[in-house]
Amino acid sequence: MKKSERYFLxxxxxxxxxxxxxxxxxxxxxxxxxxxxxxxxxxxxxxxPVWHSSLIPGYVFPGIKNRILAKGxxxxxxxxxxxxxxxxxxxxxxxRKKGKLSIVKRIKEEQPETKPAGIQEGxxxxxx
Amino acid sequence: xxxxxxxxxxxxxxxxxxxxxAVGAVAVAKAKKSLKEKQVPLLGIxxxxxxxxxxxxxxxxxxxxxxxxxxxxxxxxxxxxNGFLVMSIVITVQCLVFADGGITALGTNIFNMGLIAGLxxxxxxxxxxxxxxFIFKGGTxxxxxxxxxxxxxxxxVISSDVSGSINMKNPERAGWLxxxxxxxxxxxxxxxxxxxxxxxxxxxxxxxxxxxxAMVGVHSLIGIGEAVITTGVVSIVFAARPELVPVWGKxxxxxxxxx
Numbered sequence: 001m002k003k004s005e006r007y008f009l010x011x012x013x014x015x016x017x018x019x020x021x022x023x024x025x026x027x028x029x030x031x032x033x034x035x036x037x038x039x040x041x042x043x044x045x046x047x048x049p050v051w052h053s054s055l056i057p058g059y060v061f062p063g064i065k066n067r068i069l070a071k072g073x074x075x076x077x078x079x080x081x082x083x084x085x086x087x088x089x090x091x092x093x094x095x096r097k098k099g100k101l102s103i104v105k106r107i108k109e110e111q112p113e114t115k116p117a118g119i120q121e122g123x124x125x126x127x128x
Numbered sequence: 129x130x131x132x133x134x135x136x137x138x139x140x141x142x143x144x145x146x147x148x149x150a151v152g153a154v155a156v157a158k159a160k161k162s163l164k165e166k167q168v169p170l171l172g173i174x175x176x177x178x179x180x181x182x183x184x185x186x187x188x189x190x191x192x193x194x195x196x197x198x199x200x201x202x203x204x205x206x207x208x209x210n211g212f213l214v215m216s217i218v219i220t221v222q223c224l225v226f227a228d229g230g231i232t233a234l235g236t237n238i239f240n241m242g243l244i245a246g247l248x249x250x251x252x253x254x255x256x257x258x259x260x261x262f263i264f265k266g267g268t269x270x271x272x273x274x275x276x277x278x279x280x281x282x283x284x285v286i287s288s289d290v291s292g293s294i295n296m297k298n299p300e301r302a303g304w305l306x307x308x309x310x311x312x313x314x315x316x317x318x319x320x321x322x323x324x325x326x327x328x329x330x331x332x333x334x335x336x337x338x339x340x341x342a343m344v345g346v347h348s349l350i351g352i353g354e355a356v357i358t359t360g361v362v363s364i365v366f367a368a369r370p371e372l373v374p375v376w377g378k379x380x381x382x383x384x385x386x387x
Contacts, residue, residue, distance in 0.1 A: 009372070078179055086174070
């Protein structure tokens with residue numbers, strides 16, 4: 001990959017982090033489309049969340065009093081988290097494709113950690 | 129449009145979960161075979177951008193806000209199946225880490241905002257890209273020599289950089305990329321909201337006659353924001369580093385019926 005391409009990709013990631021950290025605390029707090037419709041038509045009574053172990057519920061970083069900082073940190077943490085999952089997922093898949101056997105065995109054990117993890121967790125929860 | 133727990137019935141959640149798991153499995157299998165090296169960082173960065181941009185709620189009419197979805201953007205940058213994987217990662221993290229969208233509705237949310245929003249938009253995108261040059265250029269669609277190319281530079285870039293084998297045979301098509309993206313991204317949000325409304329109605333949460341027009345109405349406004357952001361990002365990538373998007377070599381060359 002050329003240098004200019006690397007710079008462009010790095011700029012993309014920095015833009016995402018900037019948006020999440022600096023801009024998202026100032027985003028509109030009004031209810032979104034579905035929330036608005038559910039409020040207007042009286043079906044916004046939820047059963048309450050089933051999953052209680054979210055690390056950063058509601059995009060507010062826990063333990064930080066400043067709301068702007070809490071939301072910015074939550075956004076940056078989520079952006080990095082999603083980037084790392086997406087990058088390592090495609091990195092691992094690409095390595096496998098090339099048939100680099102030394103790494104394949106290790107990855108086979110790690111693989112549930114990458115992409116299908118979320119889906120499987122969803123499944124477990126549903127069966128509970 | 130993140131559906132919380134308790135809005136959609138168990139059967140629909142289970143069915144949507146089964147569909148998304150199956151599509152996810154196909155996407156992973158396909159990626160194992162054909163994911164290009166250039167797409168490795170791009171996949172992570174697209175996911176990061178979609179996540180960050182989804183946090184930026186913008187106000188629309190009547191004390192309501194909307195936010196970017198990004199499914200079509202991901203599919204345009206990475207191809208439909210990889211784009212679907214990006215959306216699955218984003219929505220799963222939102223659900224598990226940020227409690228945004230119910231865990232029981234995770235499959236349904238990935239179905240609506242990943243599969244339907246992405247595919248609904250992508251079908252429109254490919255259709256427009258195939259039809260618009262034909263309508264406006266009086267049938268130069270079959271002109272595989274690319275004689276009448278204003279977008280000659282674009283052709284140069286794509287043919288030299290994407291890969292040795294790709295030749296931009298149909299340069300007029302590149303000129304229609306952004307209009308197609310704009311219209312298709314509007315459709316992507318509206319289609320997703322229509323499916324969301326349908327699921328709510330089938331679950332008995334709200335009558336179809338009420339929830340369908342309400343959802344589609346609000347999201348046809350939100351779709352304008354989607355169109356602005358998606359078109360903006362695509363135009364930046366297309367102007368600056370189109371060779372980072374291997375998919376475009378194929379998309380922009382393809383003739384009608386080659387899909």
